[in-house]
Amino acid sequence: MLLKITNLRVYFKSADGFVKAADGVDLELYPGEILGLVGETGSGKTVLGLAITRLLPKTAAVSGEVLYRGQNLLALPEEEMRKVRGRQVSMIFQNPLSSLNPALSIGEQIAEVLREHQGLKRKAAWQRAGELLELTGIPAKWIRSYPHELSGGMRQRAMIAIGLACAPSLLIADEPTRGLDVTIQVQIVELLHAVTKGVSPPRSMLLITHDLGVAAALTDRLAVMYAGKIVEYGRTGEVFRNPRHPYTRALLDSHPSNGLIATKGFSPSLINLPPGCSFHPRCKKARKKCAHEPPLVQRIGMDHGVRCFYA
Amino acid sequence: MRRLLIQRLVSAVFVMLIASFLSFLLLFYAPGNPAETIIRQQSGLDPTYAEIELFMKRHDLNRPFLVQCLQWLYLLTHGKLGVSLRTGEPVLEEFTxxxxxxxxxxxxxxxxxxxxxxxxxxxxxxxxxxxxxxxxxxxxxxxxxxxxxxxxxxxxxxxxxxxxxxxxxxxxxxxxxxxxxxxxxxxxxxxxxxxxxxxxxxxxxxxxxxxxxxxxxxxxxxxxxxxxxxxxxxxxxxxxxxxxxxxxxxxxxxxxxxxxxxxxxxxxxxxARDYPVIQGFVLIIAAIYVLVNLLVDILYVYLDPRVRYEGRS
Structure with a gap:
């Protein structure tokens, strides 16, 4: 197992109380596997990604365990953690325009990672940066361009080239297709597939997305997140064919290809979560029990689990 | 970049003209008289009324405001900043x-x-x-x-x-x-x-x-x-x-x-109300100020790659 997250909690202190962005998350990621983390905005997906690489602000209280190759990342000294970032675990952020440094050329932004982690000299690092650009579909002659000179799709390719620079075993991609044209989204999905499944041995990726189409195209397994908890997980095909949690079903129904059926109500505030099952106020199947007893995850098949009493 | 330079040079001329006009105006209506101060400095005695009149006439200081202003501009177009009333040296030399x-x-x-x-x-x-x-x-x-x-x-x-x-x-x-x-x-x-x-x-x-x-x-x-x-x-x-x-x-x-x-x-x-010196210095300092800010704009291009002055309206 490459990554094993156990009982991860991320709380932010606010004036009104604790914001429970992740509330007891368990996740497993196998080598060479792409795991999709889906859920609506505010469900805690991004926070989870940042918690793994310990990039959350200091105000976040993080507890639990994040085992990467058997090593608890949450317990590593900061300097050790720094050496994991970018070398073993890379992140690809959404909105590459703001995530790339506007004052540095993309070549420099790739080369510096190689110089830091692989000790390459300037010239060798730039040489390799050019190759990485070519690999992600950017002509190497653009190496001296600045982020603002590239198109949205090109910027995301450059972002991916940075993430790949040190050949990490795990990529964490946070909404990598958000804000891109649909045709460009397809290209980025293909590129992400090529740099994970297309290399040998295949590379693992945690894909954080709210786009079910992207998740269906790329992932092996899915974890559905709602209000800081994983409510359902399973093989991607299985979850799509046979969604067992009412929220997963609602999420799938809301997809345009399934008729764009909206779920009533709003996702709850992470400060005042409803008692019992967090989803019960919006759930069509909710019964009395749901309102005061929090459901636990039940295994309902080979590698398929759901956090619901009546699944 | 060339466009920026031209824009800045044009605005520099206006800044300098306005700065000198304003300082001219302020000085003209400020109390005090260069003749008195300077004659006292040079001779050590209180000047007589006739001496003051003579000094004023010699340096064209008794002409109307606009005339003096234009005279100064006329000199300026010939590359001259005039001569200090106190030292008798050219203003530019005093400055450099x-x-x-x-x-x-x-x-x-x-x-x-x-x-x-x-x-x-x-x-x-x-x-x-x-x-x-x-x-x-x-x-x-x-x-x-x-x-x-x-x-x-x-x-x-x-x-x-x-x-x-x-x-x-x-x-x-x-x-x-x-x-x-x-x-x-x-x-x-x-x-x-x-x-x-x-x-x-x-x-x-x-x-x-x-x-x-x-x-x-x-x-x-x-x-x-x-x-x-x-x-x-x-x-x-x-x-x-x-x-x-x-x-x-x-x-x-x-x-x-x-x-x-x-x-x-x-x-x-x-x-000492040494008008030519004050006028000249204000003009040069205004020019330096404009120049430094032009340098800043040029430095910008090196610091912020998003700024390219070409093709900007």
Whole structure:
């Protein structure tokens, strides 16, 4: 197992109380596997990604365990953690325009990672940066361009080239297709597939997305997140064919290809979560029990689990 | 870039013309008379009414305001700034003879401000609300508020009179430069620290800093390369406008320390109502100011790759 997250909690202190962005998350990621983390905005997906690489602000209280190759990342000294970032675990952020440094050329932004982690000299690092650009579909002659000179799709390719620079075993991609044209989204999905499944041995990726189409195209397994908890997980095909949690079903129904059926109500505030099952106020199947007893995850098949009493 | 240069040169001409017109206007209606002061200086006696009349006539000082103004402009178009009423030397020569000393003082003070203010501002921003940050906030507030003439006198009192380490006034060696330089630098250092701190704090919260951290870069690289390169962009603009403050401060500091620069000569000329000198100096200083800000704009291109002046409307 490459990554094993156990009982991860991320709380932010606010004036009104604790914001429970992740509330007891368990996740497993196998080598060479792409795991999709889906859920609506505010469900805690991004926070989870940042918690793994310990990039959350200091105000976040993080507890639990994040085992990467058997090593608890949450317990590593900061300097050790720094050496994991970018070398073993890379992140690809959404909105590459703001995530790339506007004052540095993309070549420099790739080369510096190689110089830091692989000790390459300037010239060798730039040489390799050019190759990485070519690999992600950017002509190497653009190496001296600045982020603002590239198109949205090109910027995301450059972002991916940075993430790949040190050949990490795990990529964490946070909404990598958000804000891109649909045709460009397809290209980025293909590129992400090529740099994970297309290399040998295949590379693992945690894909954080709210786009079910992207998740269906790329992932092996899915974890559905709602209000800081994983409510359902399973093989991607299985979850799509046979969604067992009412929220997963609602999420799938809301997809345009399934008729764009909206779920009533709003996702709850992470400060005042409803008692019992967090989803019960919006759930069509909710019964009395749901309102005061929090459901636990039940295994309902080979590698398929759901956090619901009546699944 | 060429477009920018032309725009700036055109605006420079207007800035200079307006600055000299306004100073002309102020001087013309200000009480006092150059004839009285200058004759008294030269002969040591109170001038008679006839002497004053003669002096005024000789220097065309009794003509109407607009006529004098146009006369001065006419001279200017022939590349002349006129002659000092006090010394009889051409204004331009008076300026160039003294500008070196002022330039030395200004550059030294600016360099000291950047060397001290920049790193302190950066450190304060990396540890916001720490004890260091709070101390720096108080120190910079004090630095901005202390008037230069008082600070200069206090430094003299302490380091020249009491301790005897440094000379009180004069010009020539590095030791002479220390006190005036510090006096002039304190205010600029203080405001620079605050600007750098604010600008850094803003940048350190941006997405690309998170990216830099996610890349596993060292804190030093993140702060001094990724953040500072962006944070400097607004700071450079501020530095450009500080040149005005620098020249104004130089006038006071040079007077306090008897530093033989344009500042002191300028003040003496104002007391003596030496019109051509005042006019000429205002014009040149306005030109320097515009020039420095043009340099800042050019520097921008190197700091911020997003700024390219070509193709901008």
């Amino acid at each position: 003879a003294r500008f070196g000393a002022t330039f030395q003082l200004a550059v030294a003070a600016m360099a000291l401000s950047v060397i001290i203010g920049l790193p302190i501002g950066v450190f304060a921003a990396t540890k916001p609300n720490s004890l260091f940050d709070h101390i720096i906030r108080v120190v910079s507030l004090a630095g901005v508020s202390i008037p230069e003439f008082w600070l200069g006198l206090m430094l003299m009192l302490c380091f020249s009179l009491a301790l005897g380490w440094l000379p009180c006034f004069g010009h020539g060696t590095v030791r002479h430069l220390v006190l005036p330089m510090i006096t002039l630098a304190v205010g600029i250092t203080a405001s620079l620290m605050r600007f750098v701190r604010t600008s850094m704090l803003e940048v350190l919260n941006l997405d690309y800093i998170k990216t830099a951290k996610a890349k596993g870069l060292r804190e030093v690289v993140i702060v001094w390369k990724h953040a500072l390169k962006n944070a400097l962009i607004p700071v450079v603009t501020i530095l450009g406008t500080q040149v005005g403050h620098l020249l104004a401060g130089a006038v006071i500091v040079e007077t306090v320390f008897s530093w033989p620069g344009i500042g002191k000569f300028f003040v003496d000329s104002i007391y």
